[in-house]
Amino acid sequence: xxxxxxxxxxxxxxKPPLESALHLSGTGSALPFxxxxxxxxxxxxxGGPLVERNGPRWAMFVSMIxxxxxxxxxxxxxATRQYWLVVLGYGFVGGIGLGIGYISPxxxxxxxxxxxxxxxxxIAIMGFGGGALIASPWxxxxxxxxxxxxxxxxxxxxxxxxxxxxxxxxxxxxVRVPPDGWLPRGWVPAKAAARALVTTANVSARxxxxxxxxxxxWVVLCFNVTAGxxxxxxxxxxxxxxxxxxxxxxxxxxxxxxxALLSLANMTGRIVWSSTSDLIGRxxxxxxxxxxxxxxxxxxxxAGSSHNFVFILCAIGILSFYGGGFxxxxxxxxxxxxxYQVGAIHxxxxxxxxTAGVLGPLIINAIADSQKAAGRTxxxxxxxxxxxxxGLLVVGFLANELIRPVNPRFHEPQVAEMGQQDTLIxxxxxx
Amino acid sequence: MxxxxxxxxxxxxxxxAWAWVVLPFAYGVYxxxxxLTTLFAG
Numbered sequence: 001x002x003x004x005x006x007x008x009x010x011x012x013x014x015k016p017p018l019e020s021a022l023h024l025s026g027t028g029s030a031l032p033f034x035x036x037x038x039x040x041x042x043x044x045x046x047g048g049p050l051v052e053r054n055g056p057r058w059a060m061f062v063s064m065i066x067x068x069x070x071x072x073x074x075x076x077x078x079a080t081r082q083y084w085l086v087v088l089g090y091g092f093v094g095g096i097g098l099g100i101g102y103i104s105p106x107x108x109x110x111x112x113x114x115x116x117x118x119x120x121x122x123i124a125i126m127g128f129g130g131g132a133l134i135a136s137p138w139x140x141x142x143x144x145x146x147x148x149x150x151x152x153x154x155x156x157x158x159x160x161x162x163x164x165x166x167x168x169x170x171x172x173x174x175v176r177v178p179p180d181g182w183l184p185r186g187w188v189p190a191k192a193a194a195r196a197l198v199t200t201a202n203v204s205a206r207x208x209x210x211x212x213x214x215x216x217x218w219v220v221l222c223f224n225v226t227a228g229x230x231x232x233x234x235x236x237x238x239x240x241x242x243x244x245x246x247x248x249x250x251x252x253x254x255x256x257x258x259x260a261l262l263s264l265a266n267m268t269g270r271i272v273w274s275s276t277s278d279l280i281g282r283x284x285x286x287x288x289x290x291x292x293x294x295x296x297x298x299x300x301x302x303a304g305s306s307h308n309f310v311f312i313l314c315a316i317g318i319l320s321f322y323g324g325g326f327x328x329x330x331x332x333x334x335x336x337x338x339x340y341q342v343g344a345i346h347x348x349x350x351x352x353x354x355t356a357g358v359l360g361p362l363i364i365n366a367i368a369d370s371q372k373a374a375g376r377t378x379x380x381x382x383x384x385x386x387x388x389x390x391g392l393l394v395v396g397f398l399a400n401e402l403i404r405p406v407n408p409r410f411h412e413p414q415v416a417e418m419g420q421q422d423t424l425i426x427x428x429x430x431x
Numbered sequence: 432m433x434x435x436x437x438x439x440x441x442x443x444x445x446x447x448a449w450a451w452v453v454l455p456f457a458y459g460v461y462x463x464x465x466x467l468t469t470l471f472a473g
Binding site for chain 2: 257258263
């Protein structure tokens with residue numbers, strides 16, 4: 001599911017052909033993607049309770065229908081030269097598919113792997129990073145085959161809609177919810193709960209957003225994503241600008257390689273760091289993302305254009321923390337609020353992503369443009385942005401420090417919980 | 432014995448499920464490494 005909807009990160013492949021075929025500006029051709037990310041956050045936030053109520057198979061089916069229909073509507077839009085249909089199709093309808101699809105496996109995976117929730121959700125969310133790795137070369141090859149005119153783009157969208165429908169259907173058919181009370185053999189919830197911040201109690205989605213813990217985590221995720229997306233969105237021009245006035249300028253193709261390297265760091269960070277969080281705890285993991293992330297930004301700012309190797313290494317670290325932050329969030333929520341409605345709570349937390357998706361690029365682009373207008377070049381274009389990112393990461397670090405166990409008054413009634421525990425014990429080791 | 436039968440029956444399904452994910456993913460990673468070489472070559 002995530003490998004399919006991760007295609008969203010590869011939208012930039014369609015931008016140049018759409019701009020020339022439909023006479024669009026760069027801002028105009030970005031609209032379907034931007035609306036898609038906004039709809040991702042909104043549909044995840046508002047659709048979360050429906051996903052919890054109707055289960056992952058229903059959610060994945062809805063996601064598959066919306067995501068594939070988005071491409072089919074877009075194909076019609078390009079074929080008839082009605083660009084609003086592309087925005088409506090890919091952005092609005094497809095964006096709903098992104099949001100519902102993103103949260104659909106989360107609570108199911110944590111129920112299957114309560115002993116290693118970070119690793120389980122890390123694997124799924126790594127798929128979202130990997131989706132663009134598949135879609136980007138595939139879409140490019142298809143545009144090469146069908147052409148970059150309106151007919152070629154429409155055919156490419158049509159094939160995408162049909163292939164993704166088939167690809168996602170397998171996920172819809174395979175997904176299973178574990179039986180009530182299922183536990184891995186030999187795993188005892190009470191021992192896991194002995195760790196700080198890990199609860200065996202449950203908090204509803206409605207109550208979760210009334211807790212300070214939810215909003216602290218919202219700030220943590222928002223600022224961690226803002227810091228990463230700032231580099232990710234402008235990676236190619238950024239590395240070229242940084243070393244433009246040096247003895248070793250970066251070529252266009254080398255900058256493309258840098259973007260690919262960051263994609264790899266983003267993807268591997270999701271599985272490596274979220275699995276590490278199972279060992280060292282969620283709070284400590286976010287201390288690393290935010291604290292070490294701020295130090296890496298500081299290193300880039302201080303090193304300037306003196307060492308391109310230092311720049312590349314620091315950017316790899318920052319992007320791996322960006323991916324890790326996404327992948328560790330569901331397990332952090334599970335630790336704080338239990339598995340009862342963790343999918344719905346995760347959906348509401350993803351509004352932090354929508355906010356960061358606007359905030360990060362806005363900071364980097366607005367400051368770089370104003371510095372360029374002032375006649376500056378090289379690292380000076382980005383130095384102010386880097387210090388702003390450090391400030392945001394420090395605020396996120398402090399918000400993480402404020403996270404404490406949830407007050408028991410927000411927990412679901414104990415009676416139901418005890419009944420569930422009894423069932424858990426009797427079913428332990430079952431499969 | 433029932434568990435062994437169940438496992439044997441599910442093996443082809445598990446192979447299909449993993450192949451469904453791993454094959455396109457391997458294609459993506461291969462294309463990524465082709466691009467990566469340009470960073471260090473030029």
